[in-house]
Amino acid sequence: MxxxxxxxxxxxxxxxxxxxxxxxxxxxxxxxxxxxxxxxxxxxxxxxxxxxxxxxxxxxxxxxxxxxxxxxxxxxxxxxxxxxxxxxxxxxxxxxxxxxxxxxxxxxxxxxxxxxxxxxxxxxxxxxxxxxxxxxIKRVEEEDRKKNKGDINIGIVGEFYTCIEPSANLNLVSKLRSYGANVDIGLNVTNFIKHGLKLDIFSKRSEKREAKRMVKGEIIAGHGFDSLYNSIYFAKRDYDGIILAMPLTCMPECVAEPLIQKVCEKYRKPFMVLRFDENVSEVNMDNRINAFCELIRRKKWKK
Structure with missing residues (x-):
């Protein structure tokens, strides 16, 4: 066997x-x-x-x-x-x-x-x-969503494996939740499978059209295009901030990054980029995540 x-x-x-x-x-x-x-x-x-x-x-x-x-x-x-x-x-x-x-x-x-x-x-x-x-797959995703019990909503976009595997992102999702954030990952396994089997052609159509206009019809490799239209999706809805999680040296996400920055500026959403490699400082990342969550809270309180 x-x-x-x-x-x-x-x-x-x-x-x-x-x-x-x-x-x-x-x-x-x-x-x-x-x-x-x-x-x-x-x-x-x-x-x-x-x-x-x-x-x-x-x-x-x-x-x-x-x-x-x-x-x-x-x-x-x-x-x-x-x-x-x-x-x-x-x-x-x-x-x-x-x-x-x-x-x-x-x-x-x-x-x-x-x-x-x-x-x-x-x-x-x-x-x-x-x-x-x-x-x-759908059950574990629903169980994971039930862990969201915070007071701010953060959308995560970026390279697929970096977003879903804790060892690739230093337990980013768990840490955000510990700081009181509700977390939604734009490209989860359900969406990944639907995309691979061409079953998502009617999903997020307006966001995809807007993203295509931004890249002038060109192709962003990897999951860069997914990151872009998912950031538009989050920015248009009740999300308080967006995080781009990417491996250091990831070309597709490097291309998507300035475009996502434009999206966040247009829709007035706080935006943070986290780059991961084997040498990244976990303490530094924790401090940045904590500060990002506090920035979002202060912005909400001022409204």
């Missing part, structure tokens, strides 16, 4: 574990990536590679050391370095002497890779598992 593993994906990690176990697979559960584990990924990654890759590589190293023989790495087929993660990770890990198979799901080959992992599964059972997994 295969022993599979995959990178952590924040609150969705347990959903992924249940999905693969439902297929009859043995899962090496991805553990939180702490400082010591991250150091291994940093050591073997190209210096200027973004933090999400270093976290993914660290997670893979840990899984292989615990006996995994199959690694799952999704490929969105987008226009950023993310589409090359699996190529680079596989090369580095095999150079390190690990023996494993890398399986790369894509939107167009979802069924084929599932049947490769679980060749004896029936189509009816697979449909039930997929439906249950979809319901589980």
């Amino acid at each position: 295969r022993k599979i593993s995959f990178p952590r994906i924040g609150i969705y990690t347990e959903v992924g574990i249940r999905f693969f176990k439902s297929l009859g697979l043995e899962v090496i559960e991805p553990k939180p990536v702490g400082r010591k584990i991250l150091e291994k990924g940093v050591l073997h990654s190209p210096e200027m590679m973004c933090l999400p890759f270093k976290i993914v590589l660290s997670s893979f190293i840990q899984a292989l050391e615990e006996g995994a023989d199959t690694l799952i790495m999704y490929n969105s087929q987008g226009f950023c370095r993310f589409r090359c993660y699996y190529v680079l990770a596989e090369t580095i890990l095999k150079d390190m002497g690990y023996k494993f198979e890398m399986i790369v799901p894509k939107a167009k080959n979802l069924l084929s890779w599932i049947f490769k992992l679980a060749p004896g599964i029936s189509l009816n059972k697979l449909i039930k598992i997929v439906k249950q997994t979809w319901n589980d």
